[in-house]
Amino acid sequence: MEPSPFELPADTVQRIASELRCHPADERVALRLDEEDELRHFREHFYIPKMQDLPPIDLSLVNKDENAIYFMGNSLGLQPKMVKTYLEEELDKWAKMGGYGHEVGKRPWITGDETIVGLMNDIVGANEKEIGLMNGLTVNLHLLLLSFFKPTPKRYKILLEAKAFPSDHYAIESQLQLHGLPIEESMRIIKPREGEETLRIEDILEVIDKEGDSIAVILFSGLHFYTGQLFNIPAITKAGQAKGCFVGFDLAHAVGNVELHLHDWGVDFACWCSYKYLNAGAGGLAGAFIHEKHAYTVKPALVGWFGHELSTRFKMDNKLQLIPGVNGFRISNPPILLVCSLHASLEIFRQATMKALRRKSILLTGYLEYMIKHYYSKDKADTRKPIVSIITPSRIEERGCQLTLTFSAPMTYVFQNLEKRGVVCDKREPDGIRVAPVPLYNSFHDVYKFINLLISVLDSAETKE
Numbered sequence: 223m224e225p226s227p228f229e230l231p232a233d234t235v236q237r238i239a240s241e242l243r244c245h246p247a248d249e250r251v252a253l254r255l256d257e258e259d260e261l262r263h264f265r266e267h268f269y270i271p272k273m274q275d276l277p278p279i280d281l282s283l284v285n286k287d288e289n290a291i292y293f294m295g296n297s298l299g300l301q302p303k304m305v306k307t308y309l310e311e312e313l314d315k316w317a318k319m320g321g322y323g324h325e326v327g328k329r330p331w332i333t334g335d336e337t338i339v340g341l342m343n344d345i346v347g348a349n350e351k352e353i354g355l356m357n358g359l360t361v362n363l364h365l366l367l368l369s370f371f372k373p374t375p376k377r378y379k380i381l382l383e384a385k386a387f388p389s390d391h392y393a394i395e396s397q398l399q400l401h402g403l404p405i406e407e408s409m410r411i412i413k414p415r416e417g418e419e420t421l422r423i424e425d426i427l428e429v430i431d432k433e434g435d436s437i438a439v440i441l442f443s444g445l446h447f448y449t450g451q452l453f454n455i456p457a458i459t460k461a462g463q464a465k466g467c468f469v470g471f472d473l474a475h476a477v478g479n480v481e482l483h484l485h486d487w488g489v490d491f492a493c494w495c496s497y498k499y500l501n502a503g504a505g506g507l508a509g510a511f512i513h514e515k516h517a518y519t520v521k522p523a524l525v526g527w528f529g530h531e532l533s534t535r536f537k538m539d540n541k542l543q544l545i546p547g548v549n550g551f552r553i554s555n556p557p558i559l560l561v562c563s564l565h566a567s568l569e570i571f572r573q574a575t576m577k578a579l580r581r582k583s584i585l586l587t588g589y590l591e592y593m594i595k596h597y598y599s600k601d602k603a604d605t606r607k608p609i610v611s612i613i614t615p616s617r618i619e620e621r622g623c624q625l626t627l628t629f630s631a632p633m634t635y636v637f638q639n640l641e642k643r644g645v646v647c648d649k650r651e652p653d654g655i656r657v658a659p660v661p662l663y664n665s666f667h668d669v670y671k672f673i674n675l676l677i678s679v680l681d682s683a684e685t686k687e
């Protein structure tokens with residue numbers, strides 16, 4: 223019954239339906255997919271919110287004791303149950319021994335980040351010395367740009383995708399301002415073609431080829447927050463570096479979602495947050511990557527004492543012995559309470575592995591896509607039927623968990639009525655609803671239930687009109 227690694231999700235759904243002698247949209251297909259899911263027990267490691275606790279819920283429409291359909295792990299991942307235990311361990315240590323906690327226990331506070339950093343290797347595809355856990359995402363982006371963006375009169379642009387996340391956009395603008403560069407000319411934004419939602423790789427590569435000599439840094443998101451498009455990180459990296467650019471990625475929506483091989487791809491630098499697919503809680507400890515090839519050449523512009531080698535850090539002689547690579551970019555001592563929540567989540571990732579998670583994710587999101595297309599593809603014969611369009615690319619290599627949906631019915635109506643029925647997802651301007659089934663804690667049955675709620679919401683939108 224194991225699907226072949228090359229079986230497309232739609233084929234798996236149809237194969238199971240024919241084995242069960244039912245329609246592919248039948249509930250039994252979802253239940254069978256769950257039965258066959260080897261990762262299903264990981265759901266037990268998380269707190270799944272209950273319907274009754276969701277602020278926008280309408281209790282007349284749901285069973286209050288049921289689990290919500292949480293499809294918002296692309297924004298804030300759910301809480302691993304071990305977070306509380308790990309926090310309590312450190313709070314207890316603090317209560318019982320005060321400052322001695324810096325040096326003893328499972329996570330000595332001085333090296334708290336270092337005790338868990340190895341758990342990130344598989345997730346980003348890098349070795350331990352290339353990964354730093356520190357600060358917030360945008361702070362790390364600034365620290366990296368301060369070192370990698372060294373404009374010259376000939377090479378002064380930063381290349382990025384259209385509608386990049388506002389924080390990235392502002393970070394780039396302010397970095398250009400720091401160097402006194404005109405923003406219009408120096409911020410090279412690639413837009414999708416007229417009438418298209420996502421970027422074509424050939425268009426990205428063409429801009430790099432034509433304008434690469436004037437580009438100092440290419441900064442792309444790994445996976446676009448709005449469209450859900452996964453960019454071809456190795457191809458962009460290779461093309462940019464061939465033109466002499468540094469190539470970096472904001473991996474906020476890619477980390478813990480798709481497989482990454484930052485080291486092997488030769489990416490120059492990257493940063494990410496930990497509160498989305500990494501489930502470390504709001505404002506969690508962010509990450510940064512600098513390829514080891516830059517360990518001795520790219521230095522931090524701003525230095526603090528945690529960039530100093532541990533062996534002599536406490537000599538306090540003010541003679542900097544900088545740690546090579548990204549760990550030299552650490553400025554302050556690690557926030558141990560944030561280390562705890564990330565630790566709890568990364569241990570789950572270690573058990574599950576990114577490879578297996580991605581495999582499930584392809585099928586889970588593929589099942590969602592299959593069901594949406596089944597009910598809501600554009601049917602020219604029936605002009606009254608609501609249409610749901612998926613703006614996320616349909617190619618598996620070009621997306622992660624998330625699908626971004628647009629509707630012929632008013633988006634706010636659809637969103638609010640999903641929320642009332644216990645679907646947790648988010649809306650993003652201009653007109654998208656992002657839904658992200660996460661393989662660690664979402665089930666195929668969640669997708670099935672979501673589709674049925676969507677049907678009832680869209681039916682009610684129709685009768686309202």
Ligand SMILES: Cc1ncc(COP(=O)(O)O)c(C=O)c1O
Pocket residue numbers: 358359360361387389390443447472474475495
């Ligand atoms: C793509 C992207 N970049 C940057 C940020 C901002 O992150 P932070 O507030 O952690 O700096 C986010 C937040 O959601 C994001 O999605």
